[in-house]
Amino acid sequence: MNPALERALQDCANEPIHLSGAIQPHGYLISCQLPDWTIRHVSANIETLTGAMPGEMLRHTLREFLTDDLIQAIAETIGFGEPGAPPQRAAVGNIGPMANLCDISVHVADGLVHIEIEPQPRSAGERSPTVVAQTMIARVAGSEDIHDFNQRVAEQVRLLTGYDRVMVYRFRHDDAGEVVAESRDSALAAYIGLRYPQSDIPVQARTLYLRNRIRVIPDATYTPVPILPDRDAHGGALDLAQMALRSVSPVHLEYLANMGVVASMSISIVAGGRLWGLIACHHRTPRRVPPGVRAAADLFGLFVSMRIASREQQDSVTLEESARSVRDTLALRLDNAADPRLALQGELDLLNRAINCDGVGLVQAGNWYSAGRAPDEARVPGLLDWLRRSNTGTGAVSTDRAADWSDGRDEADGLAGVLALPLDLNRDEWLFFFRCEQVEEVRWAGSPEEPFLVDHDGSKIGPRASFAAWHETVRGCSAPWSDGDRRVVGRLHMMLRERYRRGARHAELGDIHAHRVRLNVREQQTRLLQLSELLDGLVHVSPQEASQLSERINKLESELQSLIGTTATVSAN
CATH class of the missing domain: 3.30.450.270 (PHY domain)
Structure with a gap:
């Protein structure tokens, strides 16, 4: 492998994507410390929401900027959750001097309450995420064939979200990914059956997909919004692994741009505690997905995960039986x-x-x-x-x-x-x-031998620019x-x-028995020889005594023949 490419792959695998220090600009972040709701971190754009500069909010209580009913809803949500859990929707309410209608999500990590806020358009009649998810589940639940099931899943998510393309993307045993189902705008080229190298979604990215089941990028051309301050109380970089608003890797944004994708969303499919795959959504223009729609997609994704895990468990039971x-x-x-x-x-x-x-x-x-x-x-x-x-x-x-x-x-x-x-x-x-x-006749989305573009001195790396189908015959x-x-x-x-x-013990016992038989044969041979010599040396014996000695010798000869036969049988076994 090219040394520059090898370094690029290693750098990509080591990139601390959870420590980006920034969020995407379609939302706001406020991180507080309990019990007095002291604000420790805010996003640099917070003034457009609250009317207060970041410096005017830090080290102040959240009660100065949010109403008591919103704080109460946030407190109840974190009371039901656990540290390390993904963000949960807490409330929808008006925030700031302009009374912006916002959707509020919250999670607890590293001793802080992280509040993510997204302004929402003033629209009426949003359906309950649970009702929407139930409708979607009913439309796929009857499918027994795995290929048909995956296809229905892609179609339902596209119907829900309106993305140009929705794919069911499965990770193979070698960590490469493969598109196993697709619903798309007819103007787009088909990706069904294309395979993607493992380096497209490195290990640390897969770990985050397990921790945060829904990831949304409304506009991949965004400028990241810094978090202030960018260090925690101990001087370390702020861990954003569970944040829905977390700014993503620049390499990933360039990757999307090279594919012609401006907006994206992914829904994790988890089976048996491992990342089985993703429901990947792409759009050619910026696209906002309201939190209510994301919540429905998350519930639907949980059903898909359980259905796939159940199928794998059933296959395992059949194999075991x-x-x-x-x-x-x-x-x-x-x-x-x-x-x-x-x-x-x-x-x-x-x-x-x-x-x-x-x-x-x-x-x-x-x-x-x-x-x-x-x-x-x-x-x-x-x-x-x-x-x-x-x-x-x-x-x-x-x-x-x-x-x-x-x-x-x-x-x-x-x-x-x-x-x-x-x-x-x-x-x-x-x-x-x-x-x-x-x-296998494999169709790769671009050459798997060139997952990155590296300049001549290795100082700059980027994702490949071409995703045209690249054919390879895999043998052996x-x-x-x-x-x-x-x-x-x-x-x-x-x-x-x-x-x-047990067979080895049987063989050992057979060897011992054969040895004993051989000893008995030699002993009987010796006794028979001694009796024969004694008979030859006896001249003055009566006919009755000679007859008794002859019978004794005949009996010894018969026993000897029997022992010889036993020895032959043991040897044959």
């Missing part, structure tokens, strides 16, 4: 086997149904056994070399890239993904699950092993290790 059936059948068969270790060789077809895979393989006592799509035996040394490099414990080892364990894609026989379970590390015995490669990779796959094989691994240890 299927795996449990295979696991129980295998456990029963191994329990009934004389040697569970050896019996495992004959159960590979059953194991092939344990998880979603294309084939299985078993390395045991230096031999290779397989079922379904699996590499030939010549690939085993490469697999074991990869395991020695990758294995750091006694758990599963996995990859979805053929290059990790094979010298070349063709040599991998069309296979790419491997998930390996150690059965006996001392004997280098492993169970493998394989997946075939997935050949399989579908990734999911967390559900790993949970399933984890339980299978526990069962197999227990049976494997």
Whole structure:
């Protein structure tokens, strides 16, 4: 990678976007300290709302600038909330000498009450956000197909907000994003199916999307409004992570400009505590979204998140139920086997149904056994070399890239993904699950190799200027092993290790028994030889005594033959 580009990516990943020290100009900020509502921070534009200069408000009480009923509503809202929670709408009321009608949101962070104020047009008949969200939910709830559901979600959000384009944007396992549904103005080019590199939304931005579910930029050409003072009581930069009005990164604003986007909004989709994706909204001209509409969008986003999380949970339960059936059948068969270790060789077809895979393989006592799509035996040394490099414990080892364990894609026989379970590390015995490669024709929104533009000396970086579809054929990779796959094989691994240890104990007991039999054979051989020698040395014996000695020798010979037969049977097992 170009060193300048590498530095650009690192700088972008390290940018403290939550410490911008400014807000967007469509609103105002007042930060107070309880219990006396002492004002500690204000936005530099506050005079246009309250008629007072920032210096005239700092260190004064909020009661001088807001009515008691508004302060009471703010106090009740924070009383129901928790520190660190996203902003909550507290009230709609008149503020300042011009009695501007404003929407007021509030949250508590770092020991301060942060009040975000947005002037609202004097319009009547705003519908309840809850009623609006319920209507939207009713229109998508009946969809069982995930593609149809995503499409309906995009259409409903566009109908609510009026943006030119609304996309459902899903994060893949490799952190790249992909547009899986889209509703747009017919004059715009389609983005459906386009993929975006991980660097477009770096890690720290994803963290903020989890903390603040709704993000709005009414006009991306804005000039940031500083917060005064820009430092907290301890001299540190003011943390704006939870603020809806927070000024965004200049790199992101340039990114939007390069896409021809002037206004945007995003709604986070959270499933299982992780950022599953976004409902991303774009507009070609400035566009205000009233707080009531944003509240409805937030409620709708929560429903979408719960629906997707529920679907993933249902898929996980289905996978586990299927795996449990295979696991129980295998456990029963191994329990009934004389040697569970050896019996495992004959159960590979059953194991092939344990998880979603294309084939299985078993390395045991230096031999290779397989079922379904699996590499030939010549690939085993490469697999074991990869395991020695990758294995750091006694758990599963996995990859979805053929290059990790094979010298070349063709040599991998069309296979790419491997998930390996150690059965006996001392004997280098492993169970493998394989997946075939997935050949993908990927359409990127611009070249993924050039996520930033960097000038010749690396002193200035910016987002790429072109988002034209860039085609790439991806080979040598399989579908990734999911967390559900790993949970399933984890339980299978526990069962197999227990049976494997039992088989090892069975083998050890067999070796001990065989040793004892061999000792008995040698002992009986010695006794028989001694009796034969004694018989040969006896000349003066009666016929009756000779007959008794002969019977004794015959009995010893019979016991010896029986012991020899037992020895042969133990050796065969």
